[in-house]
Amino acid sequence: xxxxxxxxxxxxxxxxxxxxxxxxxxxxxxxxxxxxxxxxxxxxxxxxxxxxxxxxxxxxxxxxxxxxxxxxxxxxxxxxxxxxxxxxxxxxxxxxxxxxxxxxxxxxxxxxxxxxxxxxxxxxxxxxxxxxxxxxxxxxxxxxxxxxxxxxxxxxxxxxxxxxxxxxxxxxxxxxxxxxxxxxxxxxxxxxxxxxxxxxxxxxxxxxxxxxxxxxxxxxxxxxxxxxx
Numbered sequence: 001x002x003x004x005x006x007x008x009x010x011x012x013x014x015x016x017x018x019x020x021x022x023x024x025x026x027x028x029x030x031x032x033x034x035x036x037x038x039x040x041x042x043x044x045x046x047x048x049x050x051x052x053x054x055x056x057x058x059x060x061x062x063x064x065x066x067x068x069x070x071x072x073x074x075x076x077x078x079x080x081x082x083x084x085x086x087x088x089x090x091x092x093x094x095x096x097x098x099x100x101x102x103x104x105x106x107x108x109x110x111x112x113x114x115x116x117x118x119x120x121x122x123x124x125x126x127x128x129x130x131x132x133x134x135x136x137x138x139x140x141x142x143x144x145x146x147x148x149x150x151x152x153x154x155x156x157x158x159x160x161x162x163x164x165x166x167x168x169x170x171x172x173x174x175x176x177x178x179x180x181x182x183x184x185x186x187x188x189x190x191x192x193x194x195x196x197x198x199x200x201x202x203x204x205x206x207x208x209x210x211x212x213x214x215x216x217x218x219x220x221x222x223x224x225x226x227x228x229x
Contacts (some may be wrong), residue, residue: 005176011196014142019044022054026065047075049125059140065126070134072147073126075125080129082121082159085140089117141177144212148172154184156213164185168218171205176228185228194218 009020016030027044047063055066062076080089092113095195104107137148144158154169169192174185180196194216197229 003105009056009106011056011058011063011140013063013140014060016058016063017044018047018056018058018063020053020056020065020214024054024068026053026056026063028063047126050075055136055138057138057140057145058143059145062123062140062143062145064138064140066135066138066147070077070136070150072129072132072135072138072145074129074145075123075126077121078127079124079145079158080162081123081127082143083157083162085117085121086159089120092117127212129163137174139175139177139182141182141212142179144177146177146182146213148175148184152187156182158215161213164213166213166216166218168192168216169194174228177212182212182216183228185225188223189225191221191225191228192218193221210215 011018013030016028019027019029026047028047029044040059047065048067051067051069051071053065053073054068057064059079060077061073062078064072064074066072092110095110095113108114128219132147133149133151133153135147135155136150139146145188146154146156148154152171152173154166154172154175155163157163169184171187172184172192173187176183178195182194184192184194186192195212
């Protein structure tokens with residue numbers, strides 16, 4: 001059964017906000033949102049092309065939603081789409097050689113190619129991520145997204161990897177993501193952390209930042225919790 005309130009009805013990203021109405025419409029507003037061609041709205045504007053939703057999450061320049069049938073959608077600079085583009089075009093071609101030979105001086109010979117690749121990364125209308133189990137909760141951070149499935153598993157993805165089930169996270173009912181780490185709430189009240197500094201260190205550890213999804217290492221912290229953030 002779906003939880004009564006899988007996610008809050010509002011979410012805040014780095015530069016934009018999302019609101020979820022009682023009839024499943026998703027609204028967005030803020031000072032900046034990727035490079036949305038029409039510019040940021042002064043007042044909340046409905047996200048077009050998205051079926052009725054039950055949960056939303058906002059990252060840096062991307063947004064995510066779960067629709068009422070459990071499907072997952074992303075738009076903006078979707079981490080899933082970014083990964084697709086990198087696989088299709090891992091390098092920018094001959095201009096890279098010219099950039100190396102220039103030693104970083106003068107005009108960037110790859111500027112045009114970089115702009116064209118970035119344009120392909122942007123998802124104007126919400127894109128369904130196929131192949132995922134039905135989801136009940138969702139979270140987003142700068143360049144990653146994660147979901148909780150109906151059977152309590154967690155899938156995580158970002159520019160470095162497509163959606164992957166995180167081993168060691170089972171019977172999960174809620175998740176939250178920081179920039180380099182995540183936390184999960186199990187159905188018995190146990191809180192589990194993963195990713196950079198998930199062991200409790202209050203420090204900046206960029207060398208482990210890529211491990212949010214790829215090699216997370218979940219660690220139980222304490223029990224008796226009813227909510228996380």
